[in-house]
Amino acid sequence: MTTKPVNMDINVHHVTRVEGHGNIVVDIKDGQLEKCYFNVVEAPRFFESFLRGRNYTESALITSRICGICSPGHQLTSLKATEKAMGIQPSEQTIILRKILADAATLQSHILHVYFLAAPDLLSVPSVIPLVATHPDVVKRALRLKKLANDICDVVGGRSVHPNRMIPGGVTMVPTVSELKELQKRLKDAVPDILATVETVKSLAGNLPDFTRETEYISLKSKKEYAIYDGDIFSSDTGATKVDNYKKMTNEKIVEHSSAKHTSANRSSFMVGALARCNNSNDMFNETAQKAAKELGFKAPCFNPFFNNVAQVIEAGLVVQRMIEDIDKLIQMGPKEEPRPKIKVKAGQGVGCTEVPRGILYHDYTYDENGTVIGANCIIPTNQNFSNIDDDMRKMVPELVDAGKSRDEITFALEVLVRAYDPCISCSVHFLKVRFK
């Protein structure tokens, strides 16, 4: 315990190695925590508002541009919402292709985050750049895995950032058997890289801060598989509910310190993302994920937010194995070009939901009888984590002060905490709820 009242003022302007612009603000006066929050300062883009008046065929194309990092996830969620609103059922082949795209996007994002954004903290370097000289094999391995993930997105989605093959009800082009076989071979060859990633993260896991705070974990969950593309909403506090009830699980609100809206469900905050998924769906781990979890000492439920990085590695293993299996399914079915879906345009409303790398994502559209957007509401995973980050900070700062940590040490710990969530701030301010009519 400290004997002298502490005064401390921390203001980290534009936290580095996160997507988008956010500041950390802490103010301690006479030992009292007066201010302690993560402040989002990204410029608002009013994205949902300019969806108004656009045709349903453009919804995914436009909403993809909210976030380049999770653009495949935005597209798939958007397409699912549009399909729900218009009663469109895509083919089994399309769904498998979408699942592969979602898994590849997850792999790409997690590898980027673990190696490029989070690992430098654990190795006490400012970025991945010095690691090129000191750990060339590790950097090359990261690039190999990332390239593989991007190449899968290219082949399946046409492009990794803002894919161009995914349309309402189907796909514009289907990969050939030889393209699929080539990808599958590379995925099989990547398994040793995944195992090496597990080893690398295991060797660094001891550097992860020892901090726990039990919270509510929310993710999709499915009885059929580890849920990324589809499932019901699942809360570690209250169990499963249908995707259409998403508003009860988010309760968006404006807070003073942030241009991004915050959310809550059954407590003051909840967590979404890889850790939430691993906590909720570990019963659906495949062998690769089980092996990684065991190696990394992951036991559900895990209440240490820094273990989000560990959960990302487990998922990286999971999706590599699953993509190998899904490609088998496609090859067995014999990939066939699909005719352009015949869509009966009608008025309606639909909610789409998928797990994107940073957590559960909702798109909710209302269309008029011409298929023109008249209302849109989208809730981004990063927004859902902001309250949880604030609550973590409010528990962590007094603990660190009591442990006699310096201002610099506390500042660093808070930056690492924010980065552990892999926040995508660009995303979080691009969706501002606007209801027209």
Next chain:
Amino acid sequence: MTKPKVAFFDFTGCEGCQLQKINCEDELIDILNAYEIVNFREASSVRRDDYEIAFAEGSISNSAQEEMIKKIREKAKILVALGACASTGGLNILKNFQDIEEVRHYVYGDKAHYFDTIPVKPVDKVVKVDYYVHGCPMDKGDFIRTVKSILLGKKPALPKYSVCVECKMKENECRFDYGEVCLGPITRAGCGARCPSNAFYCFGCRGLVDNPAANAEKEVLAKNNLTPEEIVLKFRLFYGYSEVSK
């Protein structure tokens, strides 16, 4: 040879072009060896101001960003706009066609004043831009060519012809033959007709080609049963900066 010092800055956008840079997996280590990166917030905690070449991504959408890009221009010998948002304003410009006061108040209510926002501008509406890498997202090959040219002290070349030319050279089937609306005839080339090659129409993300036959395109679109309002909506998606979208 001392390595040229480079900085990357991001304004309002989706950060997809940031990702495209990191997605140059085969060339990334060579780029890191050829340049010294002194500022790249998304990838590194290092932040220095002694750069010679500045890459700016994203559009300018508030006054703080306006001030920042002016400072960057003062320091940088070469300023490159990366991607559609920086080069032409990109899809962000759709905001300018809305009643911003109404939308702000609708979204933020009595806290509207808290969120500074100005009409979205491409970087060159605020400061002089030396080179452009177009596209949403920018094309990796296009980016690498630009980086190489600058390193060699050459001016990066921009195609002066349309996506339609590249598409024909790839022998793609014309999207119009499928009853789709394609902006390939008036959009600047350089992407290798990426979307039509994936059986998806061109929606103009690289902006207008020099001297576009916009009226001829409008006629073609009208023949494809688009109303003038629908044509303007199509144009606004990525040509919002241009008179053709008015």
